[in-house]
Amino acid sequence: AQTPVKVTVTGAAGQIGYALLFRIxxxxxxxxxxxxxxxxxxxxxxxxxxxxxxxxxxxxxxxLLSGIEITxxxxxxxxxxxxxxxxGARPRTAGMERGDLxxxxxxxxxPQGKAINDHAADDIxxxxxxxxxxxxxxxxxxxxxxxxxxxxxxMTRLDHNRALSQLAAKLQVPVTEIKKMTIWGNHSxxxxxxxxxxxxxxxxxxELVDDAWLRDTFIPTVAKRGAAIIEARGxxxxxxxxxxxxxxxxxxVNGTEWTSAAIPSDGSYGVPEGLIxxxxxxxxxxxxxxxxxxxxxxxxxxxxxxxxxxxxxERTAVRELGLI
Ligand code: NAI
Numbered sequence: 566a567q568t569p570v571k572v573t574v575t576g577a578a579g580q581i582g583y584a585l586l587f588r589i590x591x592x593x594x595x596x597x598x599x600x601x602x603x604x605x606x607x608x609x610x611x612x613x614x615x616x617x618x619x620x621x622x623x624x625x626x627x628x629l630l631s632g633i634e635i636t637x638x639x640x641x642x643x644x645x646x647x648x649x650x651x652x653g654a655r656p657r658t659a660g661m662e663r664g665d666l667x668x669x670x671x672x673x674x675x676p677q678g679k680a681i682n683d684h685a686a687d688d689i690x691x692x693x694x695x696x697x698x699x700x701x702x703x704x705x706x707x708x709x710x711x712x713x714x715x716x717x718x719x720m721t722r723l724d725h726n727r728a729l730s731q732l733a734a735k736l737q738v739p740v741t742e743i744k745k746m747t748i749w750g751n752h753s754x755x756x757x758x759x760x761x762x763x764x765x766x767x768x769x770x771x772e773l774v775d776d777a778w779l780r781d782t783f784i785p786t787v788a789k790r791g792a793a794i795i796e797a798r799g800x801x802x803x804x805x806x807x808x809x810x811x812x813x814x815x816x817x818v819n820g821t822e823w824t825s826a827a828i829p830s831d832g833s834y835g836v837p838e839g840l841i842x843x844x845x846x847x848x849x850x851x852x853x854x855x856x857x858x859x860x861x862x863x864x865x866x867x868x869x870x871x872x873x874x875x876x877x878x879e880r881t882a883v884r885e886l887g888l889i
Pocket of ligand 1: 582606607608655694720803
């Protein structure tokens with residue numbers, strides 16, 4: 566039988582964790598023929614709740630689930646891990662400045678990066694979901710100098726899927742008709758969902774919608790969808806975030822011709838090297854590749870630059886805090 570793939574999930578007792586673990590265990594993360602072993606990392610106060618979730622996982626009798634471990638020790642949680650989904654993070658609370666937020670998350674993602682560096686399997690792949698995701702991924706990456714930098718990624722797939730869904734509804738087409746959607750930059754309100762390369766039935770999406778809708782409805786709706794969900798549901802996106810994490814890892818491992826993911830920049834499209842920024846990407850042989858050669862007009866340039874500037878400011882701030 567195939568050796569199970571060890572998947573470590575942090576923040577396992579949280580809302581996204583609850584939506585994510587069952588789909589991993591049922592074969593959606595890697596494929597319906599790949600056995601998995603789950604490792605759940607939580608803070609001590611939430612270990613009991615994670616144990617409760619593990620009881621429910623047991624009760625599903627998933628054929629692909631070969632075991633579950635639960636711990637509050639990152640060294641154990643990442644020991645031999647092949648995939649790490651870093652979901653647990655410190656949320657921004659009232660009165661918290663950006664510096665405080667980055668400092669608090671540095672206290673989580675620094676040690677987790679080091680534990681990954683010291684204990685994970687050689688093929689470890691990391692997806693950071695916990696916000697501020699791009700910069701948390703940067704912190705973890707810098708704490709893991711022995712792991713190839715490209716293995717640290719952050720999630721903009723939820724934004725990508727939101728963009729597909731908004732455009733499909735506007736044009737009254739199935740989401741499967743839309744190709745080459747791209748989210749650029751930071752997973753934040755500055756992100757830029759790009760319709761100038763997206764295609765619907767072979768036509769450029771930006772030419773199928775009016776400029777005002779693109780500028781004043783589409784872009785802000787996608788960028789502020791998280792807030793709209795909180796307003797409607799009274800809680801932040803969880804199942805859709807879990808679904809996006811599944812999509813990201815599945816495509817990373819199994820390949821795709823085009824999606825969006827935040828990966829370390831090699832300087833493409835004027836994004837300073839090393840920033841973990843969202844790009845149009847393909848995945849081949851288990852590696853993300855930035856799709857090259859796209860023409861970027863002035864409208865897109867301005868928006869990509871604004872989001873990348875925010876990422877640079879976050880990088881400067883975590884440097885000044887000594888986190889990278
Ligand atoms: P939640 O508050 O329900 O769960 C977070 C869990 O993380 C809690 O159980 C907490 O005990 C745990 N945790 C905190 N510090 C930890 C640590 N050091 N080690 C292990 N576990 C730890 O939050 P939810 O809704 O599950 O969201 C998790 C994160 O995902 C948040 O940062 C949220 O902003 C982010 N998010 C990101 C999205 C994206 O598109 N990138 C979309 C939606 C949410």
